[in-house]
Amino acid sequence: MRALVLDRPGAPDTLRLAELPVPEPGPGQVRVKVEACGLNPVDYQVAAAGHADWTWPHVLGLDVAGTVDAVGEGASRDLLGVRVACHGDLRRAGGFAEYSLADVVALAPVPDALDAASAAALPCAGMTAYQAVVRRLHVTGEHTVLVTGGAGGVGGYAVQLAAQAGARVIATTSAVNAEHVRELGADEVVDYRTEDVPARVRALTGGRGVDAVVDTVGSGSATGNLALLVHGGGLAAVAGRPDLTAVAPFTTAPSVHEIALGAAYSHGDKRARADLSVMLFELFGLAVDGRLDPRLARTLTLDEVPAGLAELAARHLRGKLVLTFR
Structure with a gap:
């Protein structure tokens, strides 16, 4: 699969395009064929320092939207083909890639009326x-x-x-x-x-x-x-x-x-992770009803993500940048 990877802690311009093996879901996980992945300040912040749990090269990207195409042990096969989104675990490989793994309890179904880019704009922020x-x-x-x-x-x-x-x-x-x-x-x-x-x-x-x-x-x-x-x-x-x-x-x-959403993975339990799903689905409902603007500024291709993260780091962006796979 195509992916944007980080070989060592560094700035957004150190990211590079690469070919990686398609990951296989483990117990309690699903694999998502990524349609969109939101960019967030935490991406460039944690990239600069690295993380003790990362293996190299590492794939950034926390806010994934796409379609479930494989399930691990303990995950229902009824999820296959379902459009989902989630806020992921920053200790694991993320969504700046064509496929990504997700904790099944943190998944929120994406309503038919909401496009993938808008769904991926919402989770973290x-x-x-x-x-x-x-x-x-x-x-x-x-x-x-x-x-x-x-x-x-x-x-x-x-x-x-x-x-x-x-x-x-x-x-x-x-x-x-x-x-x-x-x-x-x-x-x-x-x-x-x-x-x-x-x-x-x-x-x-x-x-x-x-x-x-x-x-x-x-x-x-x-x-x-x-x-x-x-x-x-x-x-x-x-x-x-x-x-x-x-x-x-x-x-x-x-x-x-x-407020520390990501700590639901590192310091929370299954209930805390499941609550990520609840909150995200409630936000999707607000967006579908027209009561919340997802604030999608523009979409990016995979090779445009490093420049997008640098723009985000400058702190003058209005709205959200989202990677999409076309």
Whole structure:
């Protein structure tokens, strides 16, 4: 099979095209004939450092959509020919290849009305936003929510999900993406390059602050945003934990939620992996109903993926890049 491989830890431009043996599914696995695979920041981040569980050459790509063409022991043969998608285990070979293996309990069926590229755009970023907004922060119409990086992968989905819940949404982004983020559902947009974000958020909320924060930037940003939470508010940290010592004990009493989807494989059990399937299928339903835009920016061929990852690393991309096999 054709695959894009990494021979050692390195930058996206060290990836190369190769021919690899088609993998055989083991117990509890299926083999997916890949139709599409989403690109995510974790791809270039983990490629730079490598992973102790990898064998070389390694195939990146966590978000796979395609058709089951073989099943391992313990996996039902009824899955053969079924269109599926999943968020995979970063310790294993991924979907930048014509075939990929997947844990059967993590699979979500892809509705007929959803194309493979859109299905592959949703898992990592979409489920991260879903877990933050719906599962952890329990956002409702009574809430004001701050989303940092509103034009990014996770941020763009978080803006949509919070708006769907009826919340007032404040999002940070650059001026060039402001109108796009408003179209996703943000009520107010703050230019993080030219404005004092905390001061602007306080002004927009009449000094009250926000009920919830989805921070997609990093630990420094998350720490600063703790000060914007009202009493009993919550922060979902996507890119780095905040320093809780920034808040005096027994004052605003914030709740902090670390979002780590991939840990369902490395530190979770079968139930945690199965929940990946549940969340993804719920996202597919929202997309089919027109309530969630998969935000597909464009599709790439296998040889275009390294440049796509480099573009993603520059952090100015609007929407999702997806590899497709035509």
